[in-house]
Amino acid sequence: MPVPIRRTFAGCAALFVVVSSGGCGLDLSGSNGSLDDDGGITIPVDGSAGANDASRDAAGGSDGASLDGAIHQDAGVDSGHDAGGDGCASSVENCDNGVDDDCDGLVDCADPMCGGFECVPAAPSGWTGYFRVATGGESSTAAACPTGGAATTLYANPAGAADCTTCSCPVTGAECSPPSIGCVAGSATCGAGSTLPPADWTSSLDNGACDMPTALLPPMTTSLSCEITRPTAVTAAGSCTPSAVSFANTAKFATQVDVCGAAIPGGGGCSGGNVCVPKSGAPYSTTVCVESAAATSCPPNWGTSYPTYTSANDTRACTQCECTGPTTSCTGGSYTFFDLDGCAGDGTGGTSAPVTISSSACANVSALLDDGSWSAKATLPAVSTSCTPSGGVAMGSVSPMGAMLICCQ
Secondary structure (H helix, E strand, O other): OOOEEOOOOOOOOOOEOOOOOEEEEEEOOOOEEEOOOOOOOEOOOOOOOOOOOEEEOOOOOOOEEEOOOOOOOOOOHHHOOOOOOOOOOOOOOOOOOOOOOOOOOOOHHHHHHHEEEEEEOOOOOOOOEEEEEEEEOOOOOOOOOOOOOOOEEEEEOOOOOOOOOOOOOOOOOEEEEEOEEEEEOOOOOOOOOOOOOOEOOHHOOOOOOOOHHHHHHHEEEEEEEEEEHHHHHHEEEOOEEEOOOOOOOOOOEEEEEEEEEOOOOOEEEEEEEOEEEEOOOOOOOOOOEEEEEEOOOOOOOOOOOEEEEEEEEEOEEEEEEEEOOOOOOOEOOOEEEEEEEHHHOOOOOOOOOOOEEEOOOOOOOOOHHHHHOEEEEEEOOOOEEEEEOOOEEEEEEEEEEEEEEEEEE
C-alpha cells in the first residue's frame, strides 16, 4: 500500500499530497476524506459518509470514482436500474406499463416509440379491458388479431326454434280399372230383347291406344251398339311414404364475435384519465371494448352492446312425419268410336261425328261402320289419391352458456 507523504508538490492542489509513486493524492487530513477498508479513499458527496457516497477504489473496483477519474453512483443505487451502465434500465419503451422505460422523460403513449398504441377511455369500475371485436356468421374464419395471435371466438344472437320442413305423404301404387264396355254386333239397341249379354270388348280397347278389333266384329256387319257395363273402380289404393324432416337453421347462433385483446390495466402518457392500449386493425373494430361476465347492461358511454356466449346446448329437433291414408278414388273413363281408321274423322268432310260411350246408356255406332273403316280408343280413368301428413313439429331449444357482455365505445 502506498504510504502518503504529508507534503505538497508543485502542480498538486493544496488538498492533494504525494504518494509513494510520486503522483498526487487526496489529502486525508480534515473531515473531507477517509481511508476505505480496501485502500480506497472515500469522498463524502453530501458532506457525510453514507450509502450514496462515491469512492475512489485503489483496487480498480466499479463502485464510486474509478481510476479513470469518472464518478459513478454506488452499487446500492445502481443495482436493478442501470443494467447497461447508461443510467436507464431499457432502451425500449414498454407502452402499457405506466413507466418511462427508456428514460427519455416520455411515458407510454407520450413516447414516439409507442406509435402502435393509442389513448382510450379507461374501463369503468367492474369491467375488464381492453378488446376489439369483429362479427360474422357462425363458423366463419376468424382473422388474426392486429397485435398477432389468434382471436377468442364468442357467439351472439342464439337461434330460435327449429324451422322444420313441411311434411308430405306422396302416394305410390294407386290404380283404377277402366270401365267395362259391352258391345252387340248386329244390333243398334245393345241387344234389347235378346237373352245374350253384350260381348265384353274391354280388354281389346283398355290400353288407351287407337284400336280396331275387327276380330270381334263378324264380316258384313252393318250395325253395332255399345254400353258401359261396369264403371271404373279402384284396384289398388296405393301406399303413403312419409317425407324426411329436417330444419335449415341448424346454426346455434346467428352471429360470431371474434375478440382480440387482453385484460390489462392500460398504460400511461394519456390525458383526461385515458389509458394507453394497442391500436386496432381491420376487420376488428376501431372503437375499444370492455367486457363483464356479471353485467346485464352496458355502462354509460359504452353503448354498442354484444351479449355473447361461449357455447350453447342445442336440443332442437323435429318430430317425424307420419301419414294417414291413402284415400283413393277413380273418375272418368270412356270409349270413343271414330268413322275412319286411325281414330280419325271429326264429323266434317263427309265423315260421321265420333261417338263417346261413358255410361250404361246404349250408344248406336252403326253409322261409323260404313265402307269398312272405323276405329275406337279408350280414355282411361283419372286416379285421385291423397294421404294426410302430420308431424314435423319443432321441439327443443338453444340454451346459451358462458355469458359475456361486451360493450364498446
